[in-house]
Structure formats: C-alpha cells, structure tokens
Amino acid sequence: MINLDCDDLFDIWRQQARWLLSHEVDPSRVSWASEGVADLFASDESLPETQGPFQARIPRTLLDTLERVARYRGDQRWSLLYEVLWRVSHGDRTAMMAGDQIGSELQRRIKQIQRESHHLHAFVRFVATPENEGPHYVAWHEPAHDILHSASEHFIGRMGRHRWLIATPRDGVYYNGKQLIHHRQCPVEWQQLAQNIDDPHGDMWLTYYSHIFNPARLNPKVMQGHLPARFWKNLPEGALIPGLITQARTGKQQDGQASGIKGRGGKRIVLADAERGQGS
Incomplete structure (x- = not known):
C-alpha cells in the first residue's frame, strides 16, 4: 500500500491524486495519513518517479465539490475523495450521487460543511x-x-x-x-x-436573552438541533440556557413568559372618548 501525507491541504492532495491517476493506482492501494498519524497497514511502497500514461478527464464541478468536501474532518478524509475521483475518471459518475454508497457519504459531508459554516455565521x-x-x-x-x-x-x-x-x-x-x-x-x-477579553456589554446581553426566553415554547430537542450544546460554553448566553430549561421543566411553561417579566405589573389602558365612540 502507498502511504501519503498531504498535510491536510487540498492542493497537495490534488497533485498526489493526479499522479496516482496517471498510473491508474486503485484506491484500495492508497492511504493518506491524517492528523500526523500514519495508516497501521501502510507499507513502504512509493509513487512512481515519472508520470503515467493515463490522462483523466475530470469535470470542473467535481473538483469544486471535492475541494469543499476536503474541509470535512473525519475518517477517510482524503481516501474517500480519491475513490470518488477514481470512479468518475473511469466513467462512473454515480459516485457523486446520493443513491450510491460513496456518493451518499459525499453528500452527507457536503451538508455537514454547509451546516458548520452556518454555525459560524450564527454563533x-x-x-x-x-x-x-x-x-x-x-x-x-x-x-x-x-x-x-x-x-x-x-x-x-x-x-x-x-x-x-x-x-x-x-x-x-x-x-x-x-x-x-x-x-x-x-x-x-x-x-x-x-x-x-471581557465584554463590557455582557450584562445587557444576558438581561435581553433571559427576558425574551419563552418557556411555553421550549422544545429542547429542536433547540439543540439549531443550537448544538457544544457551542453553549462559548456564547455569553450559554450559561443561562441550562437554568432556563430547568425552570421551564419545573412549571414555568404554564406562564408563557420569562419569570422576570411575569412578576411585573401591567398597565391599565384607558380609551379616549373618541376611540370609544368608534368602537360602538
């Protein structure tokens, strides 16, 4: 097996993959090290020194897709990309489709990347x-x-x-x-x-968040789907969330308001004579 290390850089992986394809090296013979850890079953087999005769024709859209998926951290990070590239270069474009086993994983990773980008923008x-x-x-x-x-x-x-x-x-x-x-x-x-760094407006933010919280509409499962718990520790309002959930579960849901709002007295609204006449 050929063991390669692209230093988790797409441009380096792309050069390595192009060289492998030129010699039609099957994906089963290649392993990429990830996070500095080499494959347990890798051997000392090396790449050929000269470029091979096979010239692959790769759609530009596929390269753009692979570059996006390369941002995914996980098992077979680079090997999966090479398997997709190998199959498409040999005429099998189902490797990009969700109905295929490899294609399904490719599409799943694309969604994970999109979701993580959204998390950055939101949190x-x-x-x-x-x-x-x-x-x-x-x-x-x-x-x-x-x-x-x-x-x-x-x-x-x-x-x-x-x-x-x-x-x-x-x-x-x-x-x-x-x-x-x-x-x-x-x-x-x-x-x-x-x-x-300390946020000089941190207390104001916490006051705002605690007052807009609506315990009557709390659905912890849905909330964590949109706001995963792993982000709470780095959000200024994160420290409030467990306590607000506990309050909601212990009876505050019936109030439909944050406890600080519920305890405030309301104001009586008196209609002017002209407004009363319009309503009659």
Whole structure:
C-alpha cells in the first residue's frame, strides 16, 4: 500500500491524486495519513518517479465539490475523495450521487460543511476591544470542520472597515480592513486575546436573552438541533440556557413568559372618548 501525507491541504492532495491517476493506482492501494498519524497497514511502497500514461478527464464541478468536501474532518478524509475521483475518471459518475454508497457519504459531508459554516455565521460573538492598533473586534469559535477560512468571508461585507479577528483551537483569521489573513496554526496571542477579553456589554446581553426566553415554547430537542450544546460554553448566553430549561421543566411553561417579566405589573389602558365612540 502507498502511504501519503498531504498535510491536510487540498492542493497537495490534488497533485498526489493526479499522479496516482496517471498510473491508474486503485484506491484500495492508497492511504493518506491524517492528523500526523500514519495508516497501521501502510507499507513502504512509493509513487512512481515519472508520470503515467493515463490522462483523466475530470469535470470542473467535481473538483469544486471535492475541494469543499476536503474541509470535512473525519475518517477517510482524503481516501474517500480519491475513490470518488477514481470512479468518475473511469466513467462512473454515480459516485457523486446520493443513491450510491460513496456518493451518499459525499453528500452527507457536503451538508455537514454547509451546516458548520452556518454555525459560524450564527454563533460567533464579536467583542469590542479597547482602541488600539490591533483588531476592533475579536471572537472565539470552535468549528468541527475546516470551514473558518472560507466561511469567515461572510463577515467582510458586514463589518464595514472594522478590523476583526476570529481565533479557534486550530486556525485563525484576521481582517485588517483590506484583506483576510488566514493562519493554519492560530497564533497563541490571538487565542489568548479572543478567550480572555471581557465584554463590557455582557450584562445587557444576558438581561435581553433571559427576558425574551419563552418557556411555553421550549422544545429542547429542536433547540439543540439549531443550537448544538457544544457551542453553549462559548456564547455569553450559554450559561443561562441550562437554568432556563430547568425552570421551564419545573412549571414555568404554564406562564408563557420569562419569570422576570411575569412578576411585573401591567398597565391599565384607558380609551379616549373618541376611540370609544368608534368602537360602538
């Protein structure tokens, strides 16, 4: 078996896959190391030194799809892509379709990538920094897949000319007002800044969230489907969620309001004489 390492970079994998295809190396003979861990059954078999005679014709749409799916972190991250590429290059396009076993997994990964990108857009909480030469806003996020670089472009048009930074346990991005800079290994100072900064408006945010919470409409399963529990720890309102769920389950659902709102007295509305006349 041929053991390869693309350093989890699509461009390197693409070059390796093109070379393999040129020699028509079957997917069963190739293994890619992931996260620096080599395949247990890999041998010392090496790639041929010269390019092979087979010239594959690959649709551009497939390459775009494979590049998107390459952001998925999981088992057979690169081997699955090569199997799809191998089959399509040999005339079997069902490998891209949901009705096929491999195609079904490919489509599932596409959906996971799209969902994780949406999570970045929905759950990033930027915090303003003191005036300095660095970023105006910083955020900490923990994505499950390698979507930060591509998905963070979403914020360029929404943050105006502000400088902003998003740090993760793996990589980080910084927009300096002109271009988006991506570091595959997030600088430690970025991580420390994003994790330790205090939000001066944090108390206001918690007050807002606790008051709009409606226990009567709580459905924990649906809520966690839209807001997975793994994100709670990094959201300012996350610390409130378990307590609000407990309150709802212990009788607050009948109130239909947050407890702080329910306890407030209402105001009596008196109609003017003209308004009474219109209603009669």
